[in-house]
Amino acid sequence: xxxxxxxxxxxxxxxxxxxxxxxxxxxxxxxxxxxxxxxxxxxxxxxxxxxxxxxxxxxxxxxxxxxxxxxxxxxxxxxxxxxxxxxxxxxxxxxxxxxxxxxxxxxxxxxxxxxxxxxxxxxxxxxxxx
Ligand code: ZN
Numbered sequence: 001x002x003x004x005x006x007x008x009x010x011x012x013x014x015x016x017x018x019x020x021x022x023x024x025x026x027x028x029x030x031x032x033x034x035x036x037x038x039x040x041x042x043x044x045x046x047x048x049x050x051x052x053x054x055x056x057x058x059x060x061x062x063x064x065x066x067x068x069x070x071x072x073x074x075x076x077x078x079x080x081x082x083x084x085x086x087x088x089x090x091x092x093x094x095x096x097x098x099x100x101x102x103x104x105x106x107x108x109x110x111x112x113x114x115x116x117x118x119x120x121x122x123x124x125x126x127x128x129x130x
Contacts, residue, residue, distance in 0.1 A: 004077055006076070007050045007052060008050050013041055016041065017043065017051065025044040027042040034055075036061075036102075038054055059067040076123075078127075079126065082126075086111055096113060108128055108129045
């Protein structure tokens with residue numbers, strides 16, 4: 001596994017983008033993902049910083065920000081096959097949030113592992129789609 005991106009929850013995506021631009025990271029990709037009720041921006045050249053703003057109060061990202069404030073949300077690792085990795089992780093006792101891969105931002109396929117079985121860190125698996 002190789003670090004693919006770090007997810008950071010923000011209250012306002014435009015302000016988040018400006019902040020990371022001021023740190024010297026250029027905007028690489030921006031997209032709204034209606035199925036996740038989130039809009040995201042990938043900053044830098046990889047491993048990326050994925051900024052996420054919830055687009056609805058019941059979006060998981062909006063609830064995260066309401067509860068804890070903006071900040072680091074998840075770590076994402078690139079894997080060659082999510083299906084294979086989920087099998088491996090389930091066999092190793094990991095708690096799966098997604099039993100199967102689903103589509104994520106930027107044409108990627110993704111799946112999440114629950115923080116309970118990951119030392120308190122939400123882990124995203126990414127199979128790159130480009
Ligand atoms: Zn992510």
